[in-house]
């Protein structure tokens with residue numbers, strides 16, 4: 001009899017790159033590809049995961065620290081990439097050479113587009129005027145290229161992927177032996193999500209890049225066996241740190257990142273204490289210190305006797321975390 005195992009491995013976590021692997025039954029999924037393909041493969045080998053056995057890549061949102069190695073990794077392995085449609089479009093827009101811009105300019109454009117979308121109802125594609133059509137021509141061309149031939153060479157289309165699958169927040173789907181439940185997060189990307197992943201009765205959640213723990217997120221983070229939650233910054237370090245005021249405002253906002261205090265507030269007040277492992281992730285290198293994040297979470301967990309059984313781990317930026325198995 002074959003004994004399946006469920007395994008969760010953080011390859012990297014932090015503002016310089018995020019990526020984890022979930023293995024359940026016979027299925028292996030890479031969640032985000034925020035490091036270069038070469039570095040992802042190096043880390044996978046380090047933790048005993050064979051890149052060739054990956055079945056798919058799931059993307060939370062289009063920020064650079066989650067997609068840096070995406071196109072190269074997906075093409076090299078020939079595996080499908082799962083996005084929301086909005087995230088896929090935003091990612092392609094960023095990669096399109098004709099419209100190449102700095103990451104900062106691109107973030108600003110995304111913010112403006114999100115604001116415009118909120119202000120106006122969705123426009124039908126047939127209503128686009130000439131300027132919008134030419135702006136979208138490249139995107140439309142590459143979408144139709146996916147559906148028909150000829151397929152452009154990767155050097156002509158850096159956003160070319162072997163296969164693209166769309167999912168929507170709030171609509172769970174099955175990927176091999178793993179059930180994936182994407183949920184909306186409050187973050188300044190086009191359509192950001194977190195995931196609950198279930199395999200063999202084991203429930204694991206990836207909840208980083210959150211401005212705050214919204215009610216829908218709280219509802220998802222229940223009855224878990226493993227929780228990867230953001231503990232991005234120490235409020236004092238951020239306030240007195242080197243970032244410009246506008247960036248500080250962004251990080252602190254309801255669509256920014258979760259502070260140590262906000263993460264521990266969640267653990268203390270709303271978390272059901274069910275998980276065997278709580279992993280703190282996406283720690284800022286400039287505005288946090290692992291010991292501050294750990295102390296805040298430990299204080300929250302030790303405040304309730306029922307949480308003392310939870311094992312607290314810290315995911316790191318520069319090396320993978322030892323795999324957690326169930």
Ligand SMILES: [Zn+2]
Nearest residue numbers: 061063187209
């Ligand atoms: Zn982000």
Ligand SMILES: [Zn+2]
Nearest residue numbers: 015063065209
């Ligand atoms: Zn991030």
